[in-house]
Amino acid sequence: MKKILPYVCPVNGDELILNKGYYRSPSNKKYKIKKNIPRFCSEDNYTESFGFQWNKFDNTQIDSFSNTDLSYNRFWAETKWDPKRLDDLNILEIGSGAGRFSEVFLNSTSANLYSIDYSAAVEANLRNNKRFKSRLILSQASIYQIPFKNNSFDKIFCFGVLQHTPSFSESISAIVSKVKVNGEIVIDFYPYKGFYTKLNAKYILRPITKRISKKFLLFLIKKSVPLSLFIFDIFEKIKLGFLIRFLPITDVRGFPKELNNKQRVEWAIMDTFDAFSPEFDNPQRLNKVIKMFEENCCKVTFGGLVKFKGGSAVVIRAVKIS
Ligand SMILES: C[S@@+](CC[C@H](N)C(=O)[O-])C[C@H]1O[C@@H](n2cnc3c(N)ncnc32)[C@H](O)[C@@H]1O
Structure with missing residues (x-):
């Protein structure tokens, strides 16, 4: 069995000592273990x-x-x-x-x-x-x-x-x-491929959506995704794919083809939240x-x-x- 690398203090690099429920540095800085996972931040x-x-x-x-x-x-x-x-x-x-x-x-x-x-x-x-x-x-x-x-x-x-x-x-x-x-x-x-990279609903709306409470944002996305997905599929069908970037939904074209309809909606909700909620997107x-x-x-x-x-x-x- 390969030797496990020891954890070190993320601030000063000192090797940490495992105690019951936490890691401790020689200078007595403590890092708790919660739900079996050490927390270093x-x-x-x-x-x-x-x-x-x-x-x-x-x-x-x-x-x-x-x-x-x-x-x-x-x-x-x-x-x-x-x-x-x-x-x-x-x-x-x-x-x-x-x-x-x-x-x-x-x-x-x-x-x-x-x-x-x-x-x-x-x-x-x-x-x-x-x-x-x-x-x-x-x-x-x-x-x-x-x-x-x-x-x-x-x-x-x-x-x-x-x-x-x-x-x-x-x-x-x-x-x-x-x-x-x-x-x-x-x-x-x-x-980043040029100014049009940011000509996208996600970059236009994110300054607002990232400030909304996460629960409420998810609620809004759950409500809007089925309709956005419907419009998305129509744009695709009638070859107006370039308009998709203005829809408040993630680009679902990369999703695995084997997803059933319920999974496709769930992936779309999750990926749309992933696009519209982060603090940074550079x-x-x-x-x-x-x-x-x-x-x-x-x-x-x-x-x-x-x-x-x-x-x-x-x-x-x-x-x-x-
Ligand atoms: C879009 S998710 C990708 C997660 C996973 N790699 C995947 O592809 O499914 C971005 C992840 O980066 C993490 N992250 C953001 N800033 C970070 C940081 N400063 N240090 C470590 N992780 C960070 C977030 O918590 C989040 O889980």
Whole structure:
């Protein structure tokens, strides 16, 4: 059995000591363990919407629950990793949400997975992946204060997260600090393609919708999605797809084809909430993100669009060179 990396104090890097119900630093700073998950950050932070979302829709997008292979296809297409060669490595997942990629990773390897998320979504992840709990080292922590020593990980992945952090470039620096020299980082993010990227209902309405109480926003979305979905399908049918961006609904064209109608509506509600509720949503130009990696002593081995069965994503793969 591979040795588990110890937690360190996210503030000063001191190794933590496990006590009953909490971790403690030599200088006596305490980090509580709640619902079997160590918490290395304030639970009250800007990711509240995600904690709410992933605990409400905890298993909606989990492959084994929805009987789809979207997360599986996306994970292996984006990383291009060989599952047979990961077992002895230390791998970190940042921003795991309800654990759709944690499940894919743990199901396809016998490796340990270190995983953090800044929100209460970690509780949904543990529920979804409790069958792997001996290999899932899960904590609530921020990308800016990761509770492991620098240069600890052979590989790090971070999917669907970085556009939702307050500073994309500081997030890249924080990730790079935790990977070993010659270790690899794989990220994906929303691309900025010009002014029309933000000519979209989500960017127009989000300054308001992110301020509405999460419960009320979900109520509004539940009420509006069936009609929006109906109009969406008509626009698609009569080839007016360009108008879809003005509808207050997520783009459902990437959903797995095998979803039944009830699932399709539930996915649409969840993804629409995901689009309209976050505090931050900062799409990025690919070239700029490549530069951020280069400025952090990394060689970018791939930067561009990755297509997989059921969708596509803009991905960067980078190796830390010094
Ligand atoms: C859109 S969700 C993606 C979750 C998961 N990776 C997926 O694709 O299903 C974004 C996640 O990033 C997390 N997140 C946002 N800011 C973070 C930060 N500073 N540190 C760690 N996680 C963060 C949120 O809590 C949320 O669970």
